[in-house]
Amino acid sequence: MIYPILLYGDPVLKVKAKEVEKGTIDLFKLSEDLFETMKSASGIGLAAPQIGKSLKIFVVDTSHLQDEAVNEFKQVFVNPKILEETGRPWGFEEGCLSIPGIREMINRNEVLRIKYYDENWEPHEDTFDGMIARIIQHEYDHIMGTLFTDYLTPLKKRLLKGKLGNISKGKVDVDYIVKAPVKK
Ligand code: NI
Numbered sequence: 001m002i003y004p005i006l007l008y009g010d011p012v013l014k015v016k017a018k019e020v021e022k023g024t025i026d027l028f029k030l031s032e033d034l035f036e037t038m039k040s041a042s043g044i045g046l047a048a049p050q051i052g053k054s055l056k057i058f059v060v061d062t063s064h065l066q067d068e069a070v071n072e073f074k075q076v077f078v079n080p081k082i083l084e085e086t087g088r089p090w091g092f093e094e095g096c097l098s099i100p101g102i103r104e105m106i107n108r109n110e111v112l113r114i115k116y117y118d119e120n121w122e123p124h125e126d127t128f129d130g131m132i133a134r135i136i137q138h139e140y141d142h143i144m145g146t147l148f149t150d151y152l153t154p155l156k157k158r159l160l161k162g163k164l165g166n167i168s169k170g171k172v173d174v175d176y177i178v179k180a181p182v183k184k
Contacts, residue, residue: 003037003051004179008099009168010052011181015046017054017143020077022121025055031076031119031165035057041098041176045135047142050098052179056080058139062132070131080116082140083125087111092134094148100172102163104156106148108137 006012020027030048034057038046044065047058061074087110093103112133115125128136138148149157149164166172170180 001033001036001178002040003033004177005037005041005046005050005097006052006148007167007170007172007178007180008095008164009181010098010179012049012052012054013098013142013147014145015049015054016145017056018047020057025168027057027078027119027121030055030057031059034076035061035074038097039064041097045139046097047139049142051144056143057059058143060132060135060139062135065131066132073132076119077114077136077139078119078121080114080136080140080143082112082114082137084111084113085109085111085137087129093178094134094138096138096148097176099147099149099164099167100174100178102149102160103165104148106151108134112136114140124125 009011034046037051038059044062045060048055057078059076062070063072089107091105091107094106095103111129111160113127117123168182169182172178
């Protein structure tokens with residue numbers, strides 16, 4: 001099932017999501033819905049809060065990434081916990097399906113160690129680096145109630161205020177289904 005993607009300004013995007021309790025939701029279905037919704041928007045990552053479900057789960061699929069240097073990677077992350085972030089911080093212009101039309105340079109650590117469960121409740125502990133680490137860090141932020149715009153300087157935020165206001169009113173030019181928090 002394809003869900004509308006919540007746009008910037010929705011309060012669900014700003015709260016820390018709850019841990020998933022085993023047996024309380026159909027994890028397989030939710031994972032599939034996240035992948036399907038992400039694919040409909042040509043995304044490379046999507047977190048449950050972005051479809052209005054405040055749960056600690058996100059998916060990553062790099063097949064839509066226009067970067068041949070990155071290996072194909074597809075994974076569900078349930079109740080993830082970042083254990084360590086190391087390596088040199090590097091900058092990249094990030095975007096977000098909930099903040100269409102805005103891309104900003106964000107610095108993140110190069111290497112990430114993370115533990116999580118998959119959709120079959122199998123535990124994992126892995127190390128990622130480079131672009132895959134960055135996508136995971138971005139999605140992890142979503143389940144902690146953080147958006148990339150939270151890292152911008154006050155000046156930059158002021159410059160984007162009009163654009164962000166328009167996004168929260170649903171004035172966006174995208175070919176996927178969105179849900180705006182503010183009535184036009
Ligand atoms: Ni995002």
